[in-house]
Amino acid sequence: MRSFSFLVILFLSIGIPAQTVSEAQKLESLCKVWGFLKYYHPQVAKGAFDWDQQLFQKIDELEKVNDKTQLNELYLQWINSLGKVGACKECKKQEQKTYFLKNFDFNWIHDRNIFSEAVIQKLSYIQDNRNIEDNHYFGKGGRKVFFRNENSYGSKFISRQIVLLELFRYWNYVEYFFPYKYETDQNWNDVLQEMIPKFNAISNDEGYHLTLAELVTKTDDSHAYLFSPLISFNQYGRRKIPVEYGYAEGKLIVTKINSNKFHEETLLEPGDIIYDVNGKTIPQMVNSFGKYIPASNSWGKIKKVRNLFLFSNSDSITIRIERDGRNMALTVKTYLLKDIIYEKPATAEKWKFLDEAKKTGYVNMGIIERKDLDEMYRNLRTTEAIIFDLRNYPKQTILPLSRLLLPENTIYYQFIFPETNYLSKFYIRKNSIGRKNTEYYKGKVVVLVDENTQSQAETTAMMLKQHPNAKIIGSNTSGANGDIIRFKIAGLETSFTGLGAYYPDQRKTQRIGIIPDILIRPTIKGIKKGKDEVLERALEYIRTGN
Template sequence: MRKISIFIILFLALNFPAQSLFEIQKLESLCKVWGFLKYYHPNVSKGTFNWDEQLFQKIDELEKVNNKQQLNELYSNWIESLGAVNKCKDCLKKENKVYFLKNFDLSWINNQTYFENNISKKLQHIQNNRNIHENHYFGKDGRKVFFRNENSYGSKFISKKIGLLELFRYWNYIEYFFPYKYKTDQNWNDVLTEMIPKFLNINSDKNYHLTLAELVAKTDDSHAYLFSPLISLNQYGKRKVPIEYSYAEGKLVITKILSTKFNEENPLKVGDVIYDVNSLTIPQKINAFGKYIPASNTWGKIKKVKNLFLFSNNDSINLKLERDGQNLALKVKTYLSKDIISEKPIAPEKWKFIDSENKIGYVNMGVIEKEDLGEMYKNLQSAESIVFDLRNYPKKTIIPLSRILLPESTIYYEFNFPDTNYLSKFYSIKNHIGTKNLDYYKGNIVVLVDENTQSQAETTTMMLKQHPKAKIIGSNTSGANGDIISFRIAGLATCFTGIGAYYPNGQETQRIGIIPDIIIKPTIKGIKEGRDEVLERALEYLNTGL
């Protein structure tokens, strides 16, 4: 649930006494005005000004501002210095679009905590006569937005002003371009209020990266990440226990023991069930990672962090585990990745029959390519049923596959695109897929899904769902769907979802995922026995209809 602003204010007062509430409010208003002018003001959006330098100057000037009147004088003089904003007749034209407005909120312009009436009117005038032409700071490639012409100051902590710049940049990216801003747990305005004092208190490179990672995690978006070697090596560790494992029921089940260059004996065994790592349960480990790793939901968080559980910078890890009905406590040695011998994985089959009578076909969607689809269908079209395994990431096969499997063109998804003429507004388009096809596949289709089914895989699942005899089996998908916007913040690679994706009726999938028709998850017992319980449930359904 969204936090209430008053709790944020109390939190700040208790945890960041060095900054007065007014100091934080000044910077909060500056972030919003700076971002708004950057994208809306016709002169600023042309790249006429060095906009980073303008921010640095205003941060300095804010130090001399002691009251609301002085704050408004600063903004008034600033806006006047940017030049006249002429009437924009085209801004009044009504577009023939279906608008999605859950993200659109410029009500802060009229916030009397910050602004007197004359400033609110100046900002409203800019809004009504905004730039609707090319913008210096972003472009559009097909349906995707990309950011450009942003100065990089590197990934090292240089100064508080540059730290605030990176915060303000990122906050405004989400404010104007993130289609799921309205879905974040914490109101995005409250995120700004909370993060300003944290950025002001940064004093090292590591703290800088962790604070940036915390900011990115506030998007609650499984597409989002912040690639920081500093965090990876120092926060999570560069040594690990030489095993492979699967996650089930809040525990780790060991599936393989890996050899090392040192040929040392490993006290762990296949089938061991780990429930505690260095005095933290597995759910507690997930919560500890969660502050810095963005995800759409709990199962998305697990997907992202499950490979980190047994990393450390120490030469050993203390584990508690279950083995043959007994609880054991073991101190297990860790190794650098270069010292662990990993077996080369066997390339999986792209498709095959999985029953003795060749009535059920199976397609691994993570490996099959577009050019394979014709031969695959030639081999499997005689099958009574085909299982499409989407517990992976497909290779852009959705459109040609739809033309093979579906009987006709159908609406399978609604997409929300950013309106680049009125930022923070999005417009909706219903997407068709497939074509009129009398020779479509008339057997049963089963789609296997889980938390690894993300983005393109979720869209492909929804396409397959349009088949008249389709059934989705597994667990909720990732809940992160739509094209991504990739960029750098403080010199570090990052991204977030840039296009909203919904069911044809407008029902949400972000943060929820696609809910299967039949829900089944792997169990500890099944993993220990080497079974694929999701596939087994699919075969049970195909054999019994239940």
């Protein structure tokens, strides 16, 4: 009987093949383990190892790994080689903080399709006894973090190992530091699965930059970008049709013709409606450019791409227009930017009255500065309404302005900050603004917004909304709120939002933006007539109350 049992066990051990792992599974698990150890393992987090070289070695070693057993042997040997991790009593302490946990997800550690029980126990132990001291790879400035001590390998394609390093580095930045990871259209784990074969297939500089740009775009964050001259010149072009235009209803409306150094006339005229460029409609161009340009929502995407529509590397662009009710096809000459002459715009007023009776004031929030606020308020405080134009980027005026306008101190916002002792957790802090103020502004506060209203402008709009007679008029804002983290990836400048921002009741603003009380967008008809339809609607509201 004993011999029979032995034979059965022997048969089963021979008959069950080792569980194979795919190339994608190997690299996906390596990315996650490498990033986790970088920030969580005490010795690695202190900078005791050349962590890039460790990754290069493991990428090479994975070539010889064929099954789950071999993969886990590799991880066990690697983790053991990093040194003993002592028990961390401080890690067990309960912080007196309110945590935001929508980004916190270590379920991958317990994936038994990939990891053995021994590796799961090792990783779980490191999580529970993680590094809580300074980290070699990031620092703190106040409550913000910044990345440091990262090796640069330049922006040229050199090797498969380096492009995978840049993918893994960026993916883990987002995994542990991006407050809106949970908000992306595509699950961040799925992004890694999709991008690994794309990075593996890179063979030249342009492909490298485009694939990096596609990765950055996966954040769905209007604060994110990748500055690549190679993409700008090759994908968008160095030449441009010398006109300025507005955007409405999926079309471009020519508003101004710029002259050129050759004194040549263009075929376009003010009022022309452009609906097709080189065989693509404007929405099709938005989708085409949008693959490489990140934005929080569709209007934020349009804001970031609309200046690119009439760029090209060709001497001319074929466009289709509507002029005086007739459709026309034109081949329009392009010029290098240095050959286009732009008129200096008239100096805008920081604030002004909009009527002779001085009942309505207007403040351009994009140019008024802190030092101007007292004078502005002395002049406008007796008006019946003040229009604050936030279709721009303000100059750090939110705090002093709140002290002038609001009747009391109020919580208007809450931020989430990265918990640097337990990465991918964030903690919540509520922000108050204003002061007890019997001399607060008693008239109507009208706020103008559109897709250009982003970040600090959105925060300022939320502050102004705390006024008891406030009304927000315009269209949805950019939906990118919170300070940004700037850094480099593959030697190229990039960024993403570093702090999360929410209403006091935890309603989100990211990707949604500030939703106006009265919705109004520019129209083709209005742009052709040179109207500011958003401002006109604000004046109508002030006049009628509706």
